[in-house]
Amino acid sequence: MNPLIKNTGALRSRITAVALTATVASLSLLTTSGAAAPHPTLVVYSAQGYDSAAVTAFNKTNPGFTVTLNDNSTGPLLQQIQAEGNNPKWGVLWVDGSTAFAQLDGEGKLVRGWLPNVSFNKVGLANVPKDHSYIPTGLTATGALVYDSSQITAAQLPKTWADLLKPQYKGEVGMNDPAQSGPTYPLIAGIMNYLGNYPRTKNVNAAVAAGEKYLEALKANGLVVNATNGPTLAAIEAHQIKMAIIQSSAGYGTELTTYPNMRVAYLNPVTALPGVIGIDAKAPKAVQDEAKKFVTWLLSPAGQHVMKTGDAQGDSLFWPVLNNEQPSNSVIPSLNSVPMQSLDPYVWGSQENKVNTWFEANINNG
Amino acid sequence: MTTTLEPTFTPPQTQPDHTGTTAVSLAPARRHRRLSPATVALWVILTLLIIAPVICFLLLATSPRLFQQGREFFTLKYIAQAFQGQTGQGIFNSLWVSTSVSVLAVAIATTVAWLVHRTNIIGRRAWGILMWVLLLVPTWMMTLGWTDVLQPFGVSQYLGINTSYLYGQFFGPTGIIIVLTTAAIPFSYFVVSAGLHGLGSEFEDAARIHGASRFLTMRTILPIIAPALLSAFAISFAETMSDFGVAFTLAYHSHFPLATYTLFSAISNFPANFPVAAVIAFVLIASTVPPILLQSRVMRKGSFAVLSGRTRAPRRREFSPRARVAVTMAMAAFFAVALGVPILGAVIGSFIQNLGIYSSSAVHLTTTYYMQVIHPSIIGKGLGGPLLLSNQMGFVVATVTGALALVLARRLVNNVGGWSQRVTDVFLLGSVAVPGVVLGVGYIFFYNLSFITSHVVDLYKTLPLLMLALVASSLPGQTRFMAGPVSQIQPSLGDAARVHGASRMRAWRTTNLPLVSRVLLWGWLLTFTKTISELAIAQILYPPSQEPASVTIQAYLANNALGTGTAMTVITLIEMLGAIVVALGLFRLLTPRGWQRIGWSGVKS
Numbered sequence: 001m002n003p004l005i006k007n008t009g010a011l012r013s014r015i016t017a018v019a020l021t022a023t024v025a026s027l028s029l030l031t032t033s034g035a036a037a038p039h040p041t042l043v044v045y046s047a048q049g050y051d052s053a054a055v056t057a058f059n060k061t062n063p064g065f066t067v068t069l070n071d072n073s074t075g076p077l078l079q080q081i082q083a084e085g086n087n088p089k090w091g092v093l094w095v096d097g098s099t100a101f102a103q104l105d106g107e108g109k110l111v112r113g114w115l116p117n118v119s120f121n122k123v124g125l126a127n128v129p130k131d132h133s134y135i136p137t138g139l140t141a142t143g144a145l146v147y148d149s150s151q152i153t154a155a156q157l158p159k160t161w162a163d164l165l166k167p168q169y170k171g172e173v174g175m176n177d178p179a180q181s182g183p184t185y186p187l188i189a190g191i192m193n194y195l196g197n198y199p200r201t202k203n204v205n206a207a208v209a210a211g212e213k214y215l216e217a218l219k220a221n222g223l224v225v226n227a228t229n230g231p232t233l234a235a236i237e238a239h240q241i242k243m244a245i246i247q248s249s250a251g252y253g254t255e256l257t258t259y260p261n262m263r264v265a266y267l268n269p270v271t272a273l274p275g276v277i278g279i280d281a282k283a284p285k286a287v288q289d290e291a292k293k294f295v296t297w298l299l300s301p302a303g304q305h306v307m308k309t310g311d312a313q314g315d316s317l318f319w320p321v322l323n324n325e326q327p328s329n330s331v332i333p334s335l336n337s338v339p340m341q342s343l344d345p346y347v348w349g350s351q352e353n354k355v356n357t358w359f360e361a362n363i364n365n366g
Numbered sequence: 367m368t369t370t371l372e373p374t375f376t377p378p379q380t381q382p383d384h385t386g387t388t389a390v391s392l393a394p395a396r397r398h399r400r401l402s403p404a405t406v407a408l409w410v411i412l413t414l415l416i417i418a419p420v421i422c423f424l425l426l427a428t429s430p431r432l433f434q435q436g437r438e439f440f441t442l443k444y445i446a447q448a449f450q451g452q453t454g455q456g457i458f459n460s461l462w463v464s465t466s467v468s469v470l471a472v473a474i475a476t477t478v479a480w481l482v483h484r485t486n487i488i489g490r491r492a493w494g495i496l497m498w499v500l501l502l503v504p505t506w507m508m509t510l511g512w513t514d515v516l517q518p519f520g521v522s523q524y525l526g527i528n529t530s531y532l533y534g535q536f537f538g539p540t541g542i543i544i545v546l547t548t549a550a551i552p553f554s555y556f557v558v559s560a561g562l563h564g565l566g567s568e569f570e571d572a573a574r575i576h577g578a579s580r581f582l583t584m585r586t587i588l589p590i591i592a593p594a595l596l597s598a599f600a601i602s603f604a605e606t607m608s609d610f611g612v613a614f615t616l617a618y619h620s621h622f623p624l625a626t627y628t629l630f631s632a633i634s635n636f637p638a639n640f641p642v643a644a645v646i647a648f649v650l651i652a653s654t655v656p657p658i659l660l661q662s663r664v665m666r667k668g669s670f671a672v673l674s675g676r677t678r679a680p681r682r683r684e685f686s687p688r689a690r691v692a693v694t695m696a697m698a699a700f701f702a703v704a705l706g707v708p709i710l711g712a713v714i715g716s717f718i719q720n721l722g723i724y725s726s727s728a729v730h731l732t733t734t735y736y737m738q739v740i741h742p743s744i745i746g747k748g749l750g751g752p753l754l755l756s757n758q759m760g761f762v763v764a765t766v767t768g769a770l771a772l773v774l775a776r777r778l779v780n781n782v783g784g785w786s787q788r789v790t791d792v793f794l795l796g797s798v799a800v801p802g803v804v805l806g807v808g809y810i811f812f813y814n815l816s817f818i819t820s821h822v823v824d825l826y827k828t829l830p831l832l833m834l835a836l837v838a839s840s841l842p843g844q845t846r847f848m849a850g851p852v853s854q855i856q857p858s859l860g861d862a863a864r865v866h867g868a869s870r871m872r873a874w875r876t877t878n879l880p881l882v883s884r885v886l887l888w889g890w891l892l893t894f895t896k897t898i899s900e901l902a903i904a905q906i907l908y909p910p911s912q913e914p915a916s917v918t919i920q921a922y923l924a925n926n927a928l929g930t931g932t933a934m935t936v937i938t939l940i941e942m943l944g945a946i947v948v949a950l951g952l953f954r955l956l957t958p959r960g961w962q963r964i965g966w967s968g969v970k971s
Binding site: 043052055072076078083089180226234238239257309310314353356357360364365 | 433434451452455619631635636638639720743746810816826909913924927
């Protein structure tokens with residue numbers, strides 16, 4: 001037999017085997033792709049730690065349609081929504097902080113005039129906008145003073161925001177970068193709101209200037225800026241700093257897991273950071289209806305249970321915004337004991353880009 | 367008469383090309399070919415994959431209103447903004463860091479390539495394989511490993527080593543340059559290695575016979591491989607300019623802005639400043655032009671043709687036993703620093719209880735983090751499903767990229783000196799410098815246009831679009847990587863097969879395929895592993911509820927679950943290495959022995 005033909009045949013069969021393997025793998029991918037979203041309808045853009053658990057539980061108990069999830073940090077989600085422009089793919093947006101929602105509302109991108117039929121508590125009602133363009137689902141505080149009780153006692157802590165500028169706290173305080181950490185712009189806006197005595201003065205520029213002056217003084221006193229909660233908490237755990245002004249749930253989560261010495265205190269005032277959900281005004285009517293069902297379910301006892309257990313040592317450590325609902329863990333104090341201010345997101349949302357750019361140039365890299 | 371089509375590879379008459387290797391000399395008629403349907407089809411594919419999305423993004427620099435990102439149809443104000451303050455500083459830092467890194471990478475890679483290919487250093491094959499492993503490890507994994515080692519209460523403290531001084535140094539320009547240089551070295555190494563193959567030891571002998579000192583001999587020899595050195599510089603420069611892993615981690619924490627981070631920062635705000643980001647992206651892409659111009663200028667000054675039909679296999683320099691051990695130790699030390707420290711750091715770090723947390727007592731080992739991978743603390747955020755999906759995507763993306771890169775590489779080397787080659791070369795290197803985040807957002811702008819989704823195809827937020835973007839991200843580097851080996855194939859091999867009656871496909875399969883099989887395999891593995899570890903594009907384009915492994919790992923790392931994230935990283939790394947071993951084993955089992963002996967090899971000297 002011609003050896004060429006023999007070799008060629010053997011070669012062909014070997015290549016066929018490899019090609020078959022490749023084909024099977026490719027088909028498997030397509031199957032996976034198809035199985036995940038047989039009827040892609042409502043797409044949830046979310047930065048909540050318990051969102052995977054919520055979507056999974058909802059899909060199990062609501063067989064009519066399938067909700068899919070784009071789980072990302074707040075920044076990338078807003079970036080995608082902005083880039084999608086007039087051809088959006090999101091059905092609902094669910095992140096902490098209402099300033100971005102105020103801007104989306106201003107652009108006419110949110111469904112207005114709808115609220116689920118639930119009983120909001122006092123803080124819940126305080127975070128419902130007049131035009132009902134978004135809905136609060138939970139509440140944490142930003143600007144909470146998270147500290148290491150093995151390095152500094154409660155009695156030694158600063159009692160006011162002005163105290164943080166004292167020499168005794170030089171180099172001991174940290175915070176996050178608003179360019180990477182979603183809850184940090186509301187914290188900065190909260191500082192400006194408080195120091196500028198807004199809304200009493202009605203002068204947002206003066207409030208911004210007062211806040212910038214304070215942050216520059218804080219920097220001069222050795223403020224340590226890290227990207228997000230993770231590295232900021234790690235800096236406390238490694239005894240590089242003693243305390244940080246960050247989101248309350250991150251402090252409680254660390255106390256319950258990696259670092260039992262971590263504690264949370266509240267300067268007067270901290271800023272309310274509502275977890276907020278809004279529905280895309282450009283989505284088809286059917287998708288908007290599905291979104292309303294999803295939001296209603298989230299605020300039902302079943303949905304609240306999943307929210308309070310889906311990320312038990314992280315984002316689930318929030319204050320509920322509904323009557324008859326309690327926080328998931330006893331480590332969280334009564335909301336009445338927390339001095340909390342609420343921001344006007346429609347005022348402060350428009351300042352976000354300007355303030356964050358200033359922070360990057362003057363505080364983070366100045 | 368029995369006719370065999372077994373290739374007998376002899377070095378053809380060649381001339382250096384813009385890939386830095388030696389390329390086949392071609393008849394003038396082939397240089398001036400007209401646009402064929404195949405060429406048009408190829409550029410259509412490249413337009414859909416890379417050009418259209420990137421141009422959509424770049425247009426925002428002067429015309430934000432085109433994509434509803436501003437009021438102006440034409441403005442230059444964002445160009446001025448991009449060169450001010452932190453963004454201007456980022457561009458300046460990126461340029462000088464990339465230049466320094468490229469010079470260092472070429473110098474180190476040339477030394478390593480010479481030791482591996484031209485001396486009797488011990489373990490030549492092992493060093494080649496380790497260079498491959500270095501190529502496969504992404505910079506963010508490398509930074510994670512270094513941080514685990516050097517951070518207070520980290521791995522070094524567990525091992526009883528005080529690294530507080532090094533920790534301070536590492537989080538600054540020094541650490542940034544070290545990590546970026548180690549990442550750039552493999553790119554330079556493979557280009558320089560290909561160049562060294564054409565350099566016989568007779569040049570070195572001739573210089574020494576004429577009384578040249580060692581230094582003068584080096585000065586005489588190195589310009590001969592100038593095309594390879596310049597090409598290595600260009601690819602290292604482009605890769606470093608576009609790197610996001612170090613910019614986002616090490617450089618950010620050092621408060622040392624790099625251009626890719628300031629670009630990210632511009633679009634992380636809300637509302638995002640896409641026009642300024644577009645200007646920065648343009649600078650990144652344009653910065654690759656000077657290295658190419660420099661290369662062309664040097665090439666025009668003289669002839670660098672060193673390969674001929676009489677080129678003999680280069681002779682190895684024989685070190686004395688003592689010198690041989692010494693250089694081997696030096697090589698081992700290099701890989702220990704470049705590869706061993708970060709990988710071992712990540713592995714050991716994943717077993718240390720409360721890594722990085724202050725403790726007055728001794729540091730303890732634990733398997734807790736691996737248990738958390740199996741039972742994740744966040745419900746529905748396990749690694750299994752995402753890792754399987756990433757592997758499947760890696761398989762498809764690597765296969766498609768390999769096929770396209772081979773076609774593109776053939777066209778690149780078949781048009782040496784022609785306009786097509788120059789355009790393709792600039793296009794490819796410019797594309798290497800496109801950061802993943804630009805490609806990702808550019809894909810949204812282009813593939814989510816109402817006209818495209820309504821009248822052409824609606825792919826946004828689907829797996830096929832994510833895979834297309836990953837192919838686009840890998841294709842430029844893969845093509846440049848393949849161009850060298852492909853250029854060394856003599857076209858007469860295929861012609862001979864055709865003369866003997868083989869069809870075009872059969873002629874290619876029996877002559878070219880055996881010669882490129884190994885480079886195809888390694889190129890496939892490179893794309894496969896890079897796809898699994900890719901984060902920037904995956905984070906932007908992954909379809910809802912179909913999360914790739916890199917996105918899952920990042921969620922833990924960013925959420926103060928460093929131990930779990932590190933354990934997931936280690937598992938992913940092991941899985942990637944396992945896939946490489948399986949692929950190499952399959953290649954050994956399935957391909958004819960001849961395929962394993964001939965053609966290019968990056969690991970066998």
